[in-house]
Amino acid sequence: MSTNTPLLHAERVSVSFGGLRALHDVYLQLNEREVVGVIGPNGAGKTTLFNAICGLVTPDSGTFSFEGKQRSWPRTDELAELGIARTLQGVGLFPDLTVLENVMIGAQKFAKTGLISASFGRNTKDEAELADRSMAALERVYAGALAHRRANTLSYPDTKRVAIARALVSEPKVLMLDEPAGGLGPQDIEWMNGLIRNLTAHMSVLIVEHHMDVVMSVCDRLYVLNFGEVISSGSADVVRRDPAVIAAYLGTGA
Numbered sequence: 001m002s003t004n005t006p007l008l009h010a011e012r013v014s015v016s017f018g019g020l021r022a023l024h025d026v027y028l029q030l031n032e033r034e035v036v037g038v039i040g041p042n043g044a045g046k047t048t049l050f051n052a053i054c055g056l057v058t059p060d061s062g063t064f065s066f067e068g069k070q071r072s073w074p075r076t077d078e079l080a081e082l083g084i085a086r087t088l089q090g091v092g093l094f095p096d097l098t099v100l101e102n103v104m105i106g107a108q109k110f111a112k113t114g115l116i117s118a119s120f121g122r123n124t125k126d127e128a129e130l131a132d133r134s135m136a137a138l139e140r141v142y143a144g145a146l147a148h149r150r151a152n153t154l155s156y157p158d159t160k161r162v163a164i165a166r167a168l169v170s171e172p173k174v175l176m177l178d179e180p181a182g183g184l185g186p187q188d189i190e191w192m193n194g195l196i197r198n199l200t201a202h203m204s205v206l207i208v209e210h211h212m213d214v215v216m217s218v219c220d221r222l223y224v225l226n227f228g229e230v231i232s233s234g235s236a237d238v239v240r241r242d243p244a245v246i247a248a249y250l251g252t253g254a
């Protein structure tokens with residue numbers, strides 16, 4: 001892949017739910033080691049675009065390319081192999097499992113005998129390898145000390161870190177983060193932004209966020225959606241000053 005080829009490229013994406021047009025001719029490009037934000041008011045189509053890339057929604061039309069090759073839209077069971085990982089809005093950890101066990105669930109790609117047998121110790125070599133990878137992922141988000149805590153004892157900011165570790169354990173090329181700053185205070189947002197920037201040493205990051213302020217400082221480029229269309233794209237400075245963006249956000253009070 002040439003250095004100018006985008007890692008991920010979606011073009012002319014349209015999605016309808018019955019009579020409702022959720023996306024219309026949307027485009028998005030993510031380059032190597034880039035942090036790109038998809039922002040926009042409530043109902044703009046951000047999650048639908050994420051879901052299309054993750055195989056949770058099938059577009060009516062549009063093309064998808066990954067590593068320079070056009071291909072069908074990814075199915076959910078192809079994501080790990082392709083190198084795409086996603087965190088879920090609302091975190092989605094298993095409350096009664098330990099942090100390490102939660103992260104190990106993200107490592108299924110590496111469990112030669114399947115997660116269940118590995119988790120139950122039928123193959124101790126696989127289990128040890130999974131645990132090592134999971135521990136390394138936790139350490140990358142500075143959460144190694146939390147490994148043996150139950151997920152339901154964590155603070156909210158810590159659950160968000162663990163959710164990222166769970167996505168990192170499959171060693172993705174593209175990490176998709178759903179509202180990484182949602183519910184965090186200013187200090188934790190700063191910390192989270194620092195973490196995201198560090199991740200770009202190894203991968204590209206795609207972020208969906210409702211509030212534009214929280215992603216402005218961390219994103220190299222932004223796409224702004226409103227009513228299912230891209231109304232602006234570019235650097236934070238360009239987007240922030242775009243009258244169409246100001247009008248869209250003022251219109252919703254976000």
Ligand SMILES: Nc1ncnc2c1ncn2[C@@H]1O[C@H](COP(=O)(O)OP(=O)(O)OP(=O)(O)O)[C@@H](O)[C@H]1O
Nearest residue numbers: 017020022040041042043044045046047048049210
């Ligand atoms: N499964 C679905 N069935 C019907 N309509 C849907 C479905 N998913 C989304 N929509 C509609 O599509 C539009 C885009 O929704 P989407 O969730 O993608 O927006 P969003 O920008 O992520 O919003 P928010 O910031 O509130 O999460 C909305 O009008 C929404 O009601």
